[in-house]
Amino acid sequence: xxxxxxxxxxxxxxxxxxxxxxxxxKQICAAELMSNVLTCIGTNTLLITGLNNMQVIRTAEMSDxxxxxxxxxxxxxxEVIKLAQDKGIVILVTEYSLFxxxxxxxxxxxxxxxxxxx
Amino acid sequence: MxxxxxxxxxxxxxxxxxxxxxGKAASEVKxxxxxxxxxxxxxxxxxxxxxxxxxxxxxxSFGGKITLFITPRKINILCEDxxxxxxxIDLAMQEGFSTAPDKIRxxxxxxxxxxxxxxxxxxxxxxxxEVGKGxxxxxxxxxxx
Numbered sequence: 532x533x534x535x536x537x538x539x540x541x542x543x544x545x546x547x548x549x550x551x552x553x554x555x556x557k558q559i560c561a562a563e564l565m566s567n568v569l570t571c572i573g574t575n576t577l578l579i580t581g582l583n584n585m586q587v588i589r590t591a592e593m594s595d596x597x598x599x600x601x602x603x604x605x606x607x608x609x610e611v612i613k614l615a616q617d618k619g620i621v622i623l624v625t626e627y628s629l630f631x632x633x634x635x636x637x638x639x640x641x642x643x644x645x646x647x648x649x
Numbered sequence: 650m651x652x653x654x655x656x657x658x659x660x661x662x663x664x665x666x667x668x669x670x671x672g673k674a675a676s677e678v679k680x681x682x683x684x685x686x687x688x689x690x691x692x693x694x695x696x697x698x699x700x701x702x703x704x705x706x707x708x709x710s711f712g713g714k715i716t717l718f719i720t721p722r723k724i725n726i727l728c729e730d731x732x733x734x735x736x737x738i739d740l741a742m743q744e745g746f747s748t749a750p751d752k753i754r755x756x757x758x759x760x761x762x763x764x765x766x767x768x769x770x771x772x773x774x775x776x777x778x779e780v781g782k783g784x785x786x787x788x789x790x791x792x793x794x
Contacts, residue, residue: 565757569697569766586704586756589672593679593696595689610669618676 532556532641534598534621537577540635543600543623546607547616554597554621558644561633565590567645576644579636581629583607588614597621602629650681657685657719663706663730668756671707674715675700685719691790695724698770698788701763702728708753709733710783723772726788735778742768742776 535552538545545552557575562568563582568590578591579600588611591599598621601607606624607615615622625632651658659681661674679696687695699715706713706728713730735741742764749759768774773789 563757564760564762566701566760566762566766568757569701570762570769572693580757582755582757584756585669586672586758589676589700590757592672593675593693593700595693 532639534577534623536639537600537636537641538623540639541600541623541625541627541632543625546612546622546624548619548621551597551619551621556598556641559633559636559641560596560644561629562645568596569594571644573644579629579632581605583611585611585614587611588618588620591615591620592618598623600625600632602627602632655721657717659717659719661703661715663703663710663713663715665707665710665712665732667707671704672700674703678717682719682724687792691724691792694770694790695726698767698790699726701767701770702726702786702788704758705763705784706730706732708749708758713783720792722791722793724790724792726786726790728786728788729783730785731783734780734782735776735784736780738776738778 534554556577558573560568560571560576561579565586577598578596581602583601583605600623604626675696678699682692710730710732716727718725740746744765745761747759747761753759771788772791775787778784
């Protein structure tokens with residue numbers, strides 16, 4: 532699925548790197564624990580999380596995660612947005628909860644990046 | 650950054666308790682390895698190991714440094730901190746054990762996965778610690794078999 536489609540499904544606002552919405556999304560990692568995200572070795576994995584601090588973007592950077600979805604309208608501060616912009620990471624914000632967001636994405640065929648061999 | 654005989658050395662000073670810059674060293678390492686042209690899988694292992702070690706120094710120590718030695722055969726990451734040290738290394742290596750306070754958990758760390766994650770990314774991993782002095786990690790990632 533293209534990031535563009537995911538944006539529509541979750542009714543997201545895009546805060547950074549809007550020119551990169553043609554990224555192909557292969558799997559999703561839903562986590563609050565960044566060390567957990569860092570164990571995921573899949574490619575084109577998106578992170579969906581309830582945290583919105585600098586370490587979320589750093590974790591995405593280290594794990595080659597191209598886009599991060601913040602739930603429940605939790606827009607990060609300007610410092611976090613700037614870091615994501617500089618590192619080429621797309622930030623999306625949805626009003627949906629973590630559970631609902633994951634349900635919508637699962638129903639559309641996406642699966643977890645932490646399952647299996649990650 | 651120094652180069653000699655096909656070897657490259659990078660050293661980073663890590664400040665304790667500074668969460669806005671935490672991850673900068675690992676980010677710089679990732680950028681430089683990418684410029685040199687290492688395979689993405691190697692870069693990711695080095696970046697994740699460096700980042701977890703950097704977070705540990707920021708969270709648990711009084712400050713320290715990370716030094717990377719890149720040779721044609723392997724990348725060595727040396728992490729040294731001044732800090733309280735680890736009383737029981739075996740316990741610290743267990744997934745789920747952590748002494749981090751709640752405010753660290755709110756950042757998404759401090760769940761006792763850092764050291765096991767570093768070990769998972771390494772081909773060789775050694776940890777030395779002395780209570781009251783500090784902790785040293787020696788991480789090695791092979792570039793050739």
